[in-house]
Every structure is written in structure tokens, then in C-alpha cells.
Amino acid sequence: MDCFDSTLFPGLGEAFALCEGTTSLAPGSAYTMTVHYQASGTAPSPLPLFAATVVSDTDTGDQLGLAYMFLTGQILSCTPVASVPSGTQSVSWTPVVDSSVNTFIVEESTTPDFSSNVITRTVPGLSTQFQHPVSTATVYYYRVHAPTCSGNPGPNSAVVSIVIQTPTVTARAADAVVPVGSTTPVTITVSIPSPTGKQAFDVPFTAAVDKPYLTVTPSSGTIPPGGTTVTVTANPTNLPPGANTGTLNVISNGASVATKSVSVSLVTPVSPGGKGLPPSNALVIPVVTHAPGATGPFQSDVRLTNATGAQATYDVSFTPSHTNGTQSGKKTSITVDADQTIALNDIVRDFFGLGVTDTPGDSGFGSLEIRPTNTSSTQTFASSRTFTFNSKGSFGQFIAAVPFTAFATNASLVPFPGGGPPQTASLLSLQQVAQSSKFRTNLGLVEGSGQAASGRINFYDDAGGLLKSVQYSLQPGEHQQKNLSADYQVTNLEDGRIEVTVDSATGAVTAYASVIDNITTDPLAVMPVQTSQISATRYVVPGMAEFTSTFSNFHSDLRLFNGGSTPVTVTATYYPRLGGSISATPFTIAKGEVKAFNNVLPMLFNAADGGSVVFTTTSPSSLVATGRTYSNSADQPGGTYGQFIPGVSPAQGIGLGDRPLQILQLEQSANFRSNVGLAELTGNPVDLKISAVVPGTKVAVSIPQHLNANQFVQIDSILKSFGLGANVYNARIIVEVTSGSGRATAYASVIDNYTSDPTYVPAQ
Template sequence: MHIPGFPGQTLPFTAQLDNKPWAKSVQPMMGVLPPEGVDLIVTVDITDLPNGTFTTTVFLLVTFPGSGTISNQGVTQVGAPVSISLVTPVTPKAGGTPPQNALIIGSVGHLDGINSHWQSDVRVANISQTKAKYQLTFTPDDAAKGVKQTIIDVDPGVTTALDDIIKTWYGIGALGETANGVLEIRPVASAGKGLPANDDVSVTTTAVASSRAYNVTSQGTLGQFIPALPFSGFIGRAVDQAHAATVLGLQQIAQNADFRTNVGVLEASGQPASVLISVFDSKGGKLLDFPLDLKGGEQRQLNSFLAQNKISLNDGRIEVKVTSGEGKISTYASVVDNHSGDPLLVSGVPLGVNAFDHFVLPGAADLNTGIAAWRTDMQILNPTTTPQFVTLTFYPQNSNAVPQTTSLTVGAGELKKLDNTLASFFGLTNVGGAVHVTTANATPLVITGRTYNLTSNGTFGQFIDAVTSADAVGKSDRPLQILQLEDSVRYRTNVGIAEVTGKPATVQVQVILPDSKITPSTQIPLPANGFVQLPVIQSLGLTNVYNARVTLTVVDGDGKISGYGSVIDQQTQDPTYVKAQK
């Protein structure tokens, strides 16, 4: 591994590793660090390691002359991560039609461009009580590159890291080539004493999974969370003339001087589908109908989709539906800040299907921290044919302060935008918390937010969708799972917890570590409608933690809670929002 030096200085150093049991030594243990940097050799013992990616930290204690501003009693610590991946055999084989409990990650890739390097880090957690096998099938957007399969073993309660999965596991990128596509994760049951049978699929979902796709730059990373969607949630054409086709909606999209929008559509059943993509402005006026034919198993990403169709749009939305064919599809949008280059991913949600009278958007902010200026822009879509009167109540985090309330009407088919929500609609600044949106009757509103760090070089943000009681868990439910968490020289993590039903709850928070048999935990009492965000990993005294998983369990009270992780790059301050999964 390479450790960069300090310009114009040659400095003595000593090197050491953190306490991962498989990381044995680093050489040389001492020497000089020239301006061009130094190469170190880390020795590891893979004897007891299963398949997956494992990361440790190498620390250099660098001695500086005198006591300038960069030094601490003449010594400063420089840390750098080093990873090792133990891979499994890959075969060129298509996966066939997925079972209903298969998980689909709609976009994974390894892409090198001008001053950019995109990769996908995937996590697969076995939340069952027994060891499990998972078949991972990568289908590239270019079918000529071939569909590839591998099988991994995951012990009970373990989260397997698959960093830069397309290059490391499937070998694409070793010779400079690139690929983007779809990853299918399906549980596999063993076929007696023989090898696992790929079509002998267990009937119980045993896994939660996710991916972070990001651009690696010299100044840190810019990334977006990509969920693993159950195949059962993919949509098809209308079953008959008496029933309308399910429509997936995307909002928080834009095409202007500040933002551009890429739209992705993927077919997962292996059958062809004809799709209609429709674009609307914030008042519900239709701007475009765009037909698209997909082959079975095809993923199509339409870059700068709005600009390519000569549409300028500050705030709009997209609808996607299947018009013919037997295929099953899902969709996403990647909205990219033109100044910072930071992307955020918007997943398609069924419109007009799930009606509630209480929605909660956690992680709303108007906060100036000294190193970041956090703001939240909310949007409320009313997909019905009648206006909807809504009440918004803001509950500040970690506070017994009186909640603030406002109200407004969202017109039929309108996408109401609430930019800089806390300051503009509540008159609040330097505060964070959760916004509760209530209606007199159950209504299929779609409520989303974009919380971002506002800088002179654009924004660095994360997409947040509102949660309801259907997304939350109570005392008799199994824990929520939050993957992809880290607290290291690369990233820091905050965990947010919101009570969503107006009743108190006590939450047990556990941090599942990949290299330890000990599970640190704490309990957090939440009042009715309470919200808390805290650096859980740090608050438990943990350092240099990679591939952590946090579980949230209600252990007392009648309330129900939802949660998330916000993983923030230490250099760019770019956040990635990781929604808790049941």
C-alpha cells in the first residue's frame, strides 16, 4: 500500500496496525516519509477468514520538527485503510426467473472515466439463525459481456462485504474495461449432500442487502445509496382492461444549470417489456411521453434524460409503467449536482397504492456546524384527483421544546415543493429533527426530502423518503437492520431514530462488528413522536470500524420506530443515507 507524503518535507515515521486479529504485521515498521510517499507491506493471515472483503487501518506516527500548527507535541498520526478480498469462483451462467424473495440491486458497476472512478460496494447480511448460501448473478447492460454467477456462504448474523464487486468478484476492470448492470441476490438451499442447487430456493427471506455506488476522487468520495429491492415489488402490465397498470413515481428530479437527471429502468424476470416514461411539471402538466422497449433482463440507463429530450425543469416528477409484454420492471433516477458532481438516487414508488394519514420525514435540518451547512428541501406529491389539506409538525431532535406546526393545501396532481423547509415554512434555523405530515383521512401522498450540505461548490446531499407505521417496528417485531456503516479514517456515521405513532418507546441499539464476538449496545428512550440522531459507533467508544451493521429493537413502550444511517465522507462531507430495513 502507498502512504502519500507531505510536500517539501522528509520526515521520520513509525508504523502500526489497528487490532484486527487477521492483520499481522506492517513493514517497514519505521523509516522516513519522503514528499512522494512511501510503500508499505501489510501481512495478513487468511486462514480463518470467510469469503468477503476485510479492511484494517495502517497508522503512521510522523514526527515533525518543532511544534508548528500541523503537529501535536511534534508528532501527527496519519491513517490509511487497507483491504483484502477473498473471492468465490465465478461461472458464466444466467440466473433464470428470480423467486419472489430474490433481492435486486438496480445499478452496480465499475466505471473509469476522465478524472473519475466509479465502483459499487455491496453488503449482504444473513439475519437468520443458520448458515446460508446466496447466489449472486451480475447481468451487465451490455449483454455481449456475459451474465456471471457466484455463490457465497454467510454465517448466521454475519454481514459479508463485497467491495468493488464488479472488478473484485466478476473480474471486470482488471484490463481497463468497464461495466454497469444489475445484481440479483437469491438464497440457495443445499441439495442434500451434493453441491448447492441453484433452482432449489429457500422460501424464507434470510437476507438484507444494499449497495453504495460512488466516485473515488483525490479529495474523497461522492456516493449514493442503492437499495436491494425484492423481486416481488417489481411491476408488470395491467392484468386486464378492468384494472389499471401499477405506476412507479420518481420525484425530486431536475434539469437546469444546477442539476441533471439520469433515469434507469431495469427488467428482472427475463421477459421483454414495453415501458412508457412520462414527465410532469410540479403542477401536474405532462411534458413528455417516452416509449422504451426492454429485452428480458435488460437494464437501460438514460443519461441526462430530460436534457436529451429538450426539457428544462426546476422541480418535476416522472412516472413509469409497463404497457405490454410479460416483463417485470423497476426504475430509479440519479440526480447529479452539476457543480459538485454529487449524485443522489431516487427509487421508484407505486403511486396511489398505499394510503396513510401520518407520514414522518426524519433527518430534516437547518444546521450550521462549522464544517457544514445542512439544509432540507421537502416535496409532497398528491396523486389523487382532489386537493388535500395537510398539517406539518416539526419535532426537534434531543429536545423537549414545543413542536412547531404549519399547514397547507396540495392541489390535485400537484407536486408541492418546500425548499429550505425549516426556515421557510417553520421560521426555524440552526435546528434538526423530524417533520410529521398528517391528513384528516388516509391518503396516498408521496413525501420526500433532500438533506444536503450547502457549499460554494454546489451541494452534497442525500435523498430521504418519508416513513409510515408500515415501515416501522414495535415491541413484538424483529429488529430493523442498517447496513453499510463505518467509522474510520474514511467515513463517520450518524444513526437516526424516529418514533412514528405518537407513543413512547425504548430502543436497544446494537452495533454488529465483523471482527468481534462482543456486540456493544445501548438503550435510548424516545418520547412520543421523538427523534434522535447520534454518532452511535463513536458514542460506544469504538474506533476504526468497517462493515458495521446496526440493529434497532423496541424493548419497551407501545411506540413504533423507524431509523437510518447517514455515512459521511471525512474529506468531502458528502452524506449517504442508508434506510433501515425490516
């Protein structure tokens, strides 16, 4: 076998080592290649590395096997690099360049300048364990240095910190955080109110939990006029990473007086570090947060599904806003069993330790990258809901996980498997945004490739008129979010569109817009499209509604943008969920124009109820159809709670033989219900199998569903209809085509039972 490296090619500019030759491997044996590298003084640390082994047939040249991974190398110096995993006080550090040093000095303090409560240890080896019980969330800081290194006093490492958390209890939920692998039970104290109308008497109660890892004490007793407390104990032994959730139910005189979800979140070790070029199967959630809000904190709950058929490991990296993602951030490694979904609730706080204390400035805001490390499969799915809450309930927005291959870029493919983005369009479009007395909009940008990017942000009105154009620039891996009014001076946009271009030769960019109701502060996320990649004659917007009842009301506004180069004549047809169809008079939409249809069902079709709206053109066109379905607030006049619904072309749906669709982050409980919508896209019938997967099970419950041509069906409270119980958390729905020539799309609407705020969850 012949080996050579980049020292033979000094002008190449890239470092590499390569061995090539003919060999054989016996069954069960392994091939190992060891590379020693010496970095220059300007090299980053950690140093991003890529390694691959390719096995080919010596006669045909066909590739028989491939193994590759992205990793980082640590460049040693006299300064150790310290780390402390979330949820633990186990401090570890890297060795120093002086190999004779095997003892280090470790300092702990409760202040970042090490002026208070300092504990100093002299430790042989590269780790030590501290232990402090706490009654309130407490931050501990650590630094490490060698007594001497290469004849001089060793410098201190960068300061690292850990927040030791106490259980969090709100009106509807309770959460305790422990390190993964822990076997120590954790207790949560939960307040139980006196039943309404019984304040003058002690009343009997019984308390029960529905998961084997939860117990409650006392399980019965009396509730005095001022209420009482019970203690829920969670045993984390053998539980998987993420939030494991059950329900506490307290009953008095045959009626429920308290129903609360109770979670024990097992968090994996977190270390500081940047990120480089991701593999092509990486996913990016553009924004996650834990930050103060007017009535409660904003937080992000993430779901991660491994549908690869084998256990998979993921590097999950958080990059704070306005930082260079190759040099800053936090990273954790999470293993997910085959065909399982894990819940990473309040991920910025529980996993990355930001926003735990009440001190000013303790918050986290940035982007999240999910990078498979041991598989090239694209069968990884992720989603996020960012929300806040008031005394009545929660309101929030679904944030889609964006595949790295969907980022806009001018860069070319990196020539190794999984190495980078394909050649895609360099323009993103976001519509149905506003900056007005009723709504405000925040625009977010994320660079994903680890290379700097720059371009323009163009703001248009619905007629296609350019209102303003501004330049932007992004550091490698950077996340930015800015307000249209405060940062871009766009102050009077009743309804419009934003266009983001990538003009630089490097970098890959995605974007999102968070449109916030000024009265209710309910946000909805608008995700981007690349109009140059759209070519279809049919566009379907499901979930359009117009009805009012004693308990709720829903209405829909719709926008249609012509991203092509010529005017297009469009026919709109409404397909109600109860059957039939209503067509509107055809209309023409100019290039660059957005047609606005507020209250679309009565305005365009003189109709009500709910269903799909289908737009057709006689020849291929580049239309972008989006909708917003919302309810008018009962207690905040003029305010709304809503969800953004993107249109779907037939090519974006599934047909016979296509991989199934996945819908994540569903729940059926006292707090939420989940409805699933299904629509046929081509005008041909199709048969579906709908399966529900819940945590801790390997077997899915399934039902058949037939769709006629163009039919729209909504299955209300789908998890309840499957008979999965009164309380189901972190469920996943799988939709696949079993027969028929039609194509289908699917989505879920997760509705807060108290605020009626809907969150639209598209199928992936």
C-alpha cells in the same frame, strides 16, 4: 409411488416430472428423485430448472416440510462450455455429447483472437490450472475444444477470460484480491509521505496494523524528505469471502502521518450464464458499476447480510446493461454464515473482473441480483454505495436493494413456493428530479422476472402537468440507464416527477433516478414508490436540517406529492431534536400536484437546527413525502453534496413484536463517520434497543433508547459512542422495539470526513 411427466400432456407447453405417493423417512435418512431430460434444439442453455419436495400429513393434508431450489441444466453438444473463476487461472469445462471423448485441447493467450503468447495443452479430464505472476493487471483468454466429436473435429468453446489483478492503492485505501480459500500471503506496498514541515530532515516513525491477518514491515524507521514506503502483508487463510479490512497507522513524533484502510478481498468463482425467474425472496440492486470518471473511477461497494439464523448460500448475478439477462451475464455463489454481513467492495471489478485494466472500454455497468438458493427466509438484506472520488475524498449515492416482490408487474403469481412476484401495482413514481442548469438526471429501468416488459415513461412538472410521454421496452432481465436530456429530450425540468407504467402482460419492472449536481458531480439516488399501495394519515420525513457552523452546513428541501384522486388538506408539524413542536398553516394539495418546500425549516416553520417533519391528513390519503438534505460546497461555489430521504408512514416502521430493523454499511474511521437517526411515527412513546454488530463477532453491543411521542433523536458517530474502537468497517446496526405503544423508524447518515458528502442509509 406413482411418477409421470409432461409427455402425457403434449399441449401444456411446460415440461415437468412429478412423483407422488405415501412413504416414510427414518430420522437422518434422505429422499432422492432423479430426473433425466432431453431438450429440444431451441431450448436455452443453461436451461432454468425448478425442483421441489413437499411433505404432507396423509390424514389432514397439512404441509409438514418443504425443500425447493432453482438450478440450471446444461444441454450437451459437441461444443464444451468453458469457465474460469475470478482471481484464479483454473480453467474448467463441460463434457461434450460424445461420451467417448475424455481428452480436450486448451489454449491460453493474452489476446482475444489468440494471436499472441499462445500456450496449448492436451488435457485429460475437465479442468487444468495455469499460473502466471504479474506486475500489472493482465487479461488471459482461454478456449477449449475436443479433438473429435461424433466423427468430426470438435468446435472451440466460447472464449472466456480472467484478469489477474495487482493490489490497488489510493490516497485513502489499499485493496488486494485473492481467490477464496487461498492460503498464500499477498503484499501491498504503501507510500508514506514526509510529515508536513519536515521535508528537510529524516524523521522517525512507527507503523502498526490492527488485524491479526495483517503485518507491516518495517514497523519502525525514518522517513526521508521525499517520503518512504512500507509493505503490508495480508494472510487470507481462513478468512471469509468478501473484503476483510483493517487499518494501517503510521505515527511520527506522536502525530499520525498516514492512516489507510487495508483490505484483502476473497473472491468466489465466477462463471458465465443467464438467469430466469427468481424466487420471491430475491433482492435486486438496480445498478452497480466500475467505470471511468473525471477524477477517479465510479465503483460500487455492496453489503450482504444473512439474518436467517443459519448459514445461507446466494447466487449473485451481474447482468450488463442493454443485454438479455436470461442469455448473458456472470454469476458467483457466496456462502454467508448466520447473522453475518460480508463486504463485496468494488464488486464489478473485484468479483466480475470488469474495469481492472486501463484499456478503453474496459468497464462494467448493469444490475445485480442476489438469489437465496437454500432458504425461503426473507431475512436477507443488502445495500450498495456507488461513488467516485477526487483529491479530497469521495462522494456517492446509496442504492437500495429492491425486493423482487416490490417490482411493478401485471403478471400473476407462479403457483409454487418462492416462484414469483405477487399481483402488485403496475405504476412507479419518482419525485424530486431535475434536468436543468444545476442538476441532471439519469433514469434507470430493470426487468426482474426474466420476461420481456414494456410500458410508458411520463414526465410531469410539480403542478402535475404532463410534459412528455415516451414508450420503453425491456428485454428479459435487462438493465437500461438513460439521460433525460440526451435520450428523452427533456431539457427544462427545474423540479418534477417521473412516472413509469408497466403496460405489458409479462415482465416485472423497477426503476431509479440518479440526480447529479452539475458542479460537484455528486449523485443521489431516488427510489420508486407505488402510490396505489399507499394509504395513511401520517407521513414522517426525518433528518431535516438547517444550520451552519465553522466546519459544516446542512440544509433540507422537501417535496410532497398527492398520488390520490382528490385534493387533500395537509397539516405540517416540525419536531426539533431538542424537543417541542412547531405547526404550519394547513394547506391543500391538488391531485397529481407536488408541493415544493426549499429550505423547508425556515420557509415553512421559521425554524432551524434539525428534526422530523410530520404531515397529517384527517382521512386516509396517498401522499409521497421526500426530502433532500445537503451541504453547500466550500470550494465549488453553487455546488452541493447531499442525500435523498424518503418519508415513512407508521405502517412502514416497527412496533412491539415486529422484526428488528437492519442498517447496513456503516463505518467509523479516518475516512467516514456514521450518525443514526431515530423517529417515533404515531404520537406514542416507545422504547428501543440499539445493537451494533461488527465483522468477526457473534455478540452485539447494545444500548437502550427511549423515544417520546413524535420525538426525533440523532446519535452522532454511533460506532464510536459504542466504544468499538477508532476504526470500524462494515458494521451493522439493529433496532428493535422492547416496549411501548409507539412505532419507530431509523436510518443512518454515513458522512465522508473530507468532503462532508452524506450518504443516507435507510433501515430495512
